Amino acid sequence: MSMLEVKNLTVRYGPLTLVDNVSFTVEEGERLMIVGPNGAGKSTLVNAITQSIPYTGEVLFEGRNVRSLKPRELACRMGMLMQNHFVSYAFTVQEVVSSGRYAYSRGLFTTPSDEDEQLIAEAINNCGLEPMVNQSVLTLSGGELQRTFLAQVLAQDPRLLVLDEPTNHLDLAYQKHTLELLDGWLNTRQRAVLAVVHDLSLARAFSTRVLLMDKARIVALGTPEETLSPANLKAVYQMDVQEWLKGLLEQWK
Amino acid sequence: MKLRSYSTLTYILFAAATLVTIFVCTAIGSVPIPLPDTIQALINAVTAAPQSPESTANIIPEIRLPRVLAAGLVGAALSLAGCALQGLLKNPLADGSTLGVSAGASLGAVIAITFGLTFTMLPVAGTTIMASLFAFLSLVAILGLAYKLDHSLSTNTIILIGIIFGMLISAVISIFIVFATDQLRQIVYWTMGSFANSGYQDVLLLSVVLLVFGGLLLSLHRELNAFAIGEDNAQHIGVNVKRVKLLILVCTAALVGTSVSVSGTIAFVGLVTPHMVRLITGPNHARLMPACFFGGAIFMMLCDLLARSVFSPRELPIGVVTSLIGAALFIYIFASARKVKQ
Numbered sequence: 001m002s003m004l005e006v007k008n009l010t011v012r013y014g015p016l017t018l019v020d021n022v023s024f025t026v027e028e029g030e031r032l033m034i035v036g037p038n039g040a041g042k043s044t045l046v047n048a049i050t051q052s053i054p055y056t057g058e059v060l061f062e063g064r065n066v067r068s069l070k071p072r073e074l075a076c077r078m079g080m081l082m083q084n085h086f087v088s089y090a091f092t093v094q095e096v097v098s099s100g101r102y103a104y105s106r107g108l109f110t111t112p113s114d115e116d117e118q119l120i121a122e123a124i125n126n127c128g129l130e131p132m133v134n135q136s137v138l139t140l141s142g143g144e145l146q147r148t149f150l151a152q153v154l155a156q157d158p159r160l161l162v163l164d165e166p167t168n169h170l171d172l173a174y175q176k177h178t179l180e181l182l183d184g185w186l187n188t189r190q191r192a193v194l195a196v197v198h199d200l201s202l203a204r205a206f207s208t209r210v211l212l213m214d215k216a217r218i219v220a221l222g223t224p225e226e227t228l229s230p231a232n233l234k235a236v237y238q239m240d241v242q243e244w245l246k247g248l249l250e251q252w253k
Numbered sequence: 254m255k256l257r258s259y260s261t262l263t264y265i266l267f268a269a270a271t272l273v274t275i276f277v278c279t280a281i282g283s284v285p286i287p288l289p290d291t292i293q294a295l296i297n298a299v300t301a302a303p304q305s306p307e308s309t310a311n312i313i314p315e316i317r318l319p320r321v322l323a324a325g326l327v328g329a330a331l332s333l334a335g336c337a338l339q340g341l342l343k344n345p346l347a348d349g350s351t352l353g354v355s356a357g358a359s360l361g362a363v364i365a366i367t368f369g370l371t372f373t374m375l376p377v378a379g380t381t382i383m384a385s386l387f388a389f390l391s392l393v394a395i396l397g398l399a400y401k402l403d404h405s406l407s408t409n410t411i412i413l414i415g416i417i418f419g420m421l422i423s424a425v426i427s428i429f430i431v432f433a434t435d436q437l438r439q440i441v442y443w444t445m446g447s448f449a450n451s452g453y454q455d456v457l458l459l460s461v462v463l464l465v466f467g468g469l470l471l472s473l474h475r476e477l478n479a480f481a482i483g484e485d486n487a488q489h490i491g492v493n494v495k496r497v498k499l500l501i502l503v504c505t506a507a508l509v510g511t512s513v514s515v516s517g518t519i520a521f522v523g524l525v526t527p528h529m530v531r532l533i534t535g536p537n538h539a540r541l542m543p544a545c546f547f548g549g550a551i552f553m554m555l556c557d558l559l560a561r562s563v564f565s566p567r568e569l570p571i572g573v574v575t576s577l578i579g580a581a582l583f584i585y586i587f588a589s590a591r592k593v594k595q
Contacts (some may be wrong), residue, residue, distance in 0.1 A: 088343050089481050089536035102443025103491030
């Protein structure tokens with residue numbers, strides 16, 4: 001059984017169809033990356049999968065319709081990192097990361113369990129947040145804020161990580177670090193990553209499969225080599241992507 | 254992480270500060286009463302011993318104490334409600350008055366006064382019932398309209414509709430005022446706010462409402478933190494967003510509605526107390542809400558003391574005092590918090 005099965009998923013907003021009858025699966029241990037031009041429906045698709053917006057069709061987690069899951073049950077299975085974060089109150093990094101354990105909290109004023117403490121500490125450590133753990137999130141840079149919310153979703157310890165532009169706002173060192181971190185995270189059994197990315201080189205290097213979207217539909221789904229073929233990319237981006245990327249690399253020689 | 258909530262010692266300090274304020278506020282008033290008599294009268298009131306007849310100290314248990322207690326409970330209720338709304342809507346401008354809930358409650362009270370509505374089968378006054386009912390109906394109307402316009406129930410829509418709704422209700426109240434003759438004084442009383450007529454019945458009602466709905470809000474501190482970080486984020490970490498949102502809104506409507514039914518509309522407390530407290534405690538609701546509870550109570554009792562004693566025997570409307578003191582205090586705390594950060 002697939003870990004995640006998306007069946008005929010459609011999202012409409014007024015007269016617009018943002019995601020049109022999309023079906024695919026995510027298998028255990030997989031890194032499935034969704035690519036495509038602006039407005040293709042990538043973020044809308046992952047928002048529907050994480051139940052943030054209304055949709056028609058079905059999303060099954062290990063065969064079970066996620067609509068029938070309670071919010072906490074869903075959060076233990078799927079964690080979502082959004083593209084942008086807007087914070088208005090001076091919570092500390094520690095408080096935001098700790099809130100990732102909400103789904104496991106029981107009782108009114110219980111203190112965090114040893115497992116909570118351990119996962120929170122690990123997440124803070126893995127995202128390089130120790131120096132700013134007691135700092136207000138209002139004082140963080142875009143990249144530090146992104147890492148704080150990445151740590152939150154890692155502390156949440158879901159089986160499937162859904163990431164919308166996880167390397168957004170991150171400098172090159174942290175982009176590399178984050179992708180390696182996700183690789184390490186996948187070493188534990190029964191986990192998978194579904195990520196929307198813009199950088200085709202990253203998708204090619206770090207994914208097991210790539211889903212290419214354009215105009216609300218799936219254009220291609222397969223191994224990075226199959227999906228990111230010159231013909232597919234030309235059809236979607238209306239330019240010779242490979243020549244462009246190779247040209248950029250030439251500059252470094 | 255270890256600093257999530259307060260220690261027992263902090264709570265004892267909060268309670269002690271509140272008791273001292275209650276004592277100071279009952280001891281001072283327009284009729285001077287010697288301190289030993291005040292203490293004796295309070296001891297008699299607490300132990301239910303008979304008060305000495307014909308003594309001016311009778312003012313203490315009969316008038317001052319219920320008034321001070323009502324002021325404290327209304328202050329606690331309003332600041333707790335404001336705190337919860339600011340967290341829920343992730344907007345520091347939210348409170349019972351910006352959301353139109355307290356205006357709605359006033360309208361309920363005004364209707365009850367104008368038509369002399371009483372509910373004989375219930376032990377509370379008609380104004381109380383109507384104020385609470387209208388507070389809740391206002392909330393339903395505001396949220397219903399917001400949902401109709403914008404299915405995601407976004408914060409900005411709720412606040413905008415709340416403000417417009419509040420203005421509409423104020424206009425309706427003005428119409429009642431224009432046509433009211435006999436009840437004019439009573440209606441104006443509701444719109445200005447006062448504790449002059451508060452009795453033990455009000456204290457009992459407020460205590461019960463605070464215990465139930467305030468307690469519920471306090472138990473939702475994790476959810477409120479999640480909303481204050483961001484509603485989408487709250488949904489992703491497993492909060493039952495719609496249910497919790499509704500629960501919080503019902504609790505705040507009950508707190509604001511009951512407060513308005515006892516004292517009329519009092520500006521500023523619900524909006525500013527949570528701000529002032531947040532600058533000191535930080536935004537974590539496990540710490541913020543208890544501090545708002547005690548802070549709001551102390552603030553309101555002191556404001557009421559000033560309202561009735563500065564120009565005694567003439568009384569100032571309580572809303573005037575809360576706004577004057579609150580604004581000054583807010584600027585001071587805001588400025589000193591800024592200084593620390595720089």
